[in-house]
Amino acid sequence: MNPSTALLAADRLDVRIGPRLLLRQLCMQVRRGERWAVLGRNGAGKSTLLRQLAGLGEGPAPVLLGGTALSALSPRALAQQRAFLPSQPRDRFGIAVLHAVTLAQHSVDDAAAMDCLRRVDAAHLAHRHVLQLSAGERQRVALAQVLAQRTPLLLLDEPVSFQDPAHQGLVARLLRGLPQQGIVFAAHDVNWVAHVATHVLGLVPGGQWIAGPVGQALQAHPLQRLYGCDWQRVPRQDGPDLWLPV
Structure with missing residues (x-):
């Protein structure tokens, strides 16, 4: 893959659940070192979008992974291009944690x-x-499985769900420390996003969307469009401003 090629490119992607249109004509590109936060209300389509980008949705999608159409990639090739973290992993069997992580590897390496x-x-x-x-x-552990897959693109559905504050900070530092990978993640805490993301994709009700650098997207007007409530900025000198819903 050419280093300048986008890891992920969506061209006029529509996202639906049954007859309901969640997202209309999305165009975006994700490159190495970029961390895209997907924001929006409950039910806006964040999880559905991530599954579509991962090739787990229903029907073909106008999405390229590493310059190749999603529909042209075999399951093995998909597993080499992207790793997907669901918001709530579901296990059917009580296997050991280490075994679960090695199952995500292309070849078993216990030390890795x-x-x-x-x-x-x-x-x-x-x-x-x-x-x-x-x-x-x-x-x-699911995040460890994603890391073990060693793909250039990570698609993470709420990577800090159920995490205490210390582990939220750990995950933030971990994601910021992956400059050779592109990351798309869904999240709810806009202040956590401000510390992690380089870009924001916001899902606006009615199928609309906004996209841009995090400093432009995390402002009062875009946040009001996304969540339907007013926001108050709390300036900080040692980091991103805080945003409080009011």
């Missing part, structure tokens, strides 16, 4: 799998069964 667990503060869980984990622990 343990390193992925250490990066998400889950190495101490390696020999626990996944069915014995709390929701927050399981989400961090």
Whole structure:
């Protein structure tokens, strides 16, 4: 893949649930080092969009991964191009955590799998069964699985769901420390997003959308369009301004 080629490109993508249009004619590109936060109200279509971009939606989508049409990629090629983190991983069998992470690898490497667990503060869980984990622990193990897949593109549905404040900070630092990958993630906390994202894709009710650098998107008017409420800015000298819904 040419280094200048976008890791992900959507060209006039419509996103639907049944007859309901959630997103109309989306055009976006994600390149290495970019971290796109997907924001919007509950039910706006964030999870559905991520599944569509990952090739898990119904029907073909006008999406390119690494310059190749999504529809032309085999399951193996998809697994080499993108990794997908669901918002709530569901397990049917009580396998060990370390085994779950190695299953995400293209070739088994226990040492590399343990390193992925250490990066998400889950190495101490390696020999626990996944069915014995709390929701927050399981989400961090799922993030370790995504890292173990070693793909250039990460599609993450609420990567800090169920996480305590310390682990929210850990995930923020982890995502900022992946300059060779492109990341698209759904989130709800706009102040957490301000510390992590380089860009924002906002899903506006009625199928509309806004997209741009994080500093432009996290402003009073765009936030009001996204969430239907007013926002108050709290200036800070040592980091991004805080935004409070009012």
